[in-house]
Structure formats: C-alpha cells, structure tokens
Amino acid sequence: MDIREVLVVGAGTMGHGIAQVAAQSGWSVTMYDVDEKAVAAGLARVRGNLDKGVEKGKVAPADRDATLARLRTSTDLRAAAATADLVVEAAPERMELKRRIFGDVAAVAPAHAVLASNTSSLSVQEIAEASGRPARVVGMHFFNPVHLKPLLEVVRTDVTSQDALDTVLEVGRRMGKTCVVVKDSPGFATSRLGIALGLEAIRMVEEGVASPQDIDTAMELGYGHAMGPLRTTDLVGLDVRLGIAEYLDRTLPGGRFRPPELLRRMVAEGRLGQKSGRGFYDWAAKK
Numbered sequence: 001m002d003i004r005e006v007l008v009v010g011a012g013t014m015g016h017g018i019a020q021v022a023a024q025s026g027w028s029v030t031m032y033d034v035d036e037k038a039v040a041a042g043l044a045r046v047r048g049n050l051d052k053g054v055e056k057g058k059v060a061p062a063d064r065d066a067t068l069a070r071l072r073t074s075t076d077l078r079a080a081a082a083t084a085d086l087v088v089e090a091a092p093e094r095m096e097l098k099r100r101i102f103g104d105v106a107a108v109a110p111a112h113a114v115l116a117s118n119t120s121s122l123s124v125q126e127i128a129e130a131s132g133r134p135a136r137v138v139g140m141h142f143f144n145p146v147h148l149k150p151l152l153e154v155v156r157t158d159v160t161s162q163d164a165l166d167t168v169l170e171v172g173r174r175m176g177k178t179c180v181v182v183k184d185s186p187g188f189a190t191s192r193l194g195i196a197l198g199l200e201a202i203r204m205v206e207e208g209v210a211s212p213q214d215i216d217t218a219m220e221l222g223y224g225h226a227m228g229p230l231r232t233t234d235l236v237g238l239d240v241r242l243g244i245a246e247y248l249d250r251t252l253p254g255g256r257f258r259p260p261e262l263l264r265r266m267v268a269e270g271r272l273g274q275k276s277g278r279g280f281y282d283w284a285a286k287k
C-alpha cells in the first residue's frame with residue numbers, strides 16, 4: 001500500500017523519535033499530542049537530534065532542513081487523522097487510553113489507513129478491537145532512542161491482514177530498521193526474553209552467586225551483549241521492569257516471571273535505577 005502521510009499520536013520519548021525517522025524517510029508527518037507543551041518539546045528534541053547528526057557528519061544540513069519541512073505538529077486529532085495513511089500511536093502504556101485513541105482515530109481516518117501501536121507489552125488484539133477495523137491494526141514496537149536503535153518488532157494479531165503487515169514491514173525497511181515479526185502474545189519477543197534474563201540475574205544477586213558488576217561483565221564479554229542485564233534494568237527503571245514482570249506472571253503460565261523478592265524490595269525502597277540515583281549501581285556517584 002502506498003503511504004504518503006504518517007500521523008504519530010503522542011510526542012514523548014518514543015513519539016518524537018518515530019516522527020523524526022518517518023520524516024527522515026521522506027513521508028509527510030504530523031506529530032500530534034494532547035499537550036501543547038509536549039508537542040513543542042517533541043519538536044525541539046527532533047531538532048536537537050538532527051543538529052547533533054549534522055555535527056557528527058551523519059546528517060547532511062540539507063536533509064535536516066528537508067526533514068523539518070516535512071514535519072508538522074498538531075493538537076487536533078480529528079483533523080490530523082483525516083488524511084493519514086499510517087497512524088502510529090505512542091501514548092502512555094494504558095489499555096483504556098489506547099483503546100480510546102484507536103476508537104477516535106478510526107472514526108475519521110481513511111478506510112485504507114493502517115493503524116499501529118507502539119505498545120511494549122499490551123495486547124494488540126485488545127487495542128485493535130476498539131478500532132472497529134482490527135484487520136488494519138498491527139503493532140510497531142520501536143526502541144529507544146528510535147533514531148539510533150536498528151530494530152523494529154512488528155506484532156501481528158490473528159486477524160491482521162497481510163496487506164497491513166506488508167505495509168508496516170515496508171515502512172520499517174524504508175526507515176532503515178531490521179524487522180522481526182512476532183505473534184501478539186504477552187511481552188512479544190523482546191520484552192519476554194529481556195525480562196527473563198533480567199529476573200534470573202536478580203535471583204543470582206539474591207542468592208549471592210556473583211556481584212551485579214560480575215554478572216553484567218559475564219554477559220557482556222562472554223556472550224557479546226552490549227549491556228548486561230542488571231545495568232539494563234537500572235537504565236529501564238526497576239519499577240518499569242517490575243510492572244512488566246507482574247504482567248507476564250499474570251498472563252503466561254508456569255510462574256516463570258514471578259518477580260524476585262529483591263526486586264520488590266528495591267522498588268519499595270525507591271531504588272529505581274538511574275532515574276533515582278541508585279539501583280544495582282550507584283548512579284549518583286557517576287554523575
């Protein structure tokens with residue numbers, strides 16, 4: 001399917017990055033948010049990313065200018081969705097909010113439009129049902145920071161049409177991403193495996209098998225992981241990881257994702273990782 005206009009819903013951490021790579025790939029993009037300040041901040045972040053790219057010699061100044069010229073902002077969802085061929089939703093991770101957005105977008109978007117969610121854990125099927133046109137709905141799970149991370153996890157439900165799937169795979173390729181296709185299931189491939197490794201690493205700290213530093217070094221040097229599981233947990237946030245683990249524990253059988261006591265205790269104590277200054281590592285000292 002031919003894409004001309006892309007609408008990104010939400011201009012936060014992920015939304016601004018998705019809008020940037022879509023505009024850099026040549027589409028005309030609207031970045032929408034309910035919050036005017038978020039829209040302005042999102043646009044400033046895109047500009048900052050592109051300026052840094054120019055400084056490093058990775059983005060030509062003319063491409064930066066052309067990208068910015070293709071990017072519009074909006075706080076009017078109905079107007080923004082009316083002409084969109086592809087909508088990528090990147091609003092907060094709450095089911096009722098995403099369902100409302102998909103209902104609102106589907107009420108005005110053209111019938112051929114593909115509607116995608118950037119959810120990192122929620123059921124795409126449940127989001128899709130709220131649109132009234134679930135065959136056009138697919139998951140597009142980008143990674144942070146979107147303009148630098150090369151992966152796109154594409155999530156298809158039992159009713160996603162082949163055309164919608166092919167469209168987002170083509171969009172991903174044109175954005176320079178490597179796509180993997182995963183069935184709609186809790187945690188998809190990335191969160192499920194990432195959390196499994198993270199939880200086991202926390203259990204190993206709990207059991208005194210090795211220090212966080214040594215566990216991370218083991219995976220970094222022994223297995224070539226770019227970052228060990230505990231440092232990753234500190235960066236993502238222990239509270240965020242606990243939330244996903246609880247969700248996977250509820251939705252997947254066998255107790256494989258039961259959160260370790262140490263994780264619960266650290267979250268209760270406010271040791272959330274980098275954002276609170278302390279997690280498995282002391283981040284305050286590193287600043």
Ligand SMILES: NC(=O)c1ccc[n+]([C@@H]2O[C@H](COP(=O)([O-])OP(=O)(O)OC[C@H]3O[C@@H](n4cnc5c(N)ncnc54)[C@H](O)[C@@H]3O)[C@@H](O)[C@H]2O)c1
Nearest residue numbers: 010011012013014033034035038090091092093119120144
């Ligand atoms: N942050 C990450 O590392 C990451 C990675 C992959 C996927 N995700 C997923 O991406 C989605 C967005 O996460 P984020 O980190 O960008 O969140 P964020 O909080 O940085 O941004 C969310 C934005 O959505 C806006 N918003 C709130 N209600 C809205 C509405 N009704 N319509 C439109 N916009 C609305 C907010 O104003 C905010 O600007 C979530 O589903 C999250 O799970 C996040």
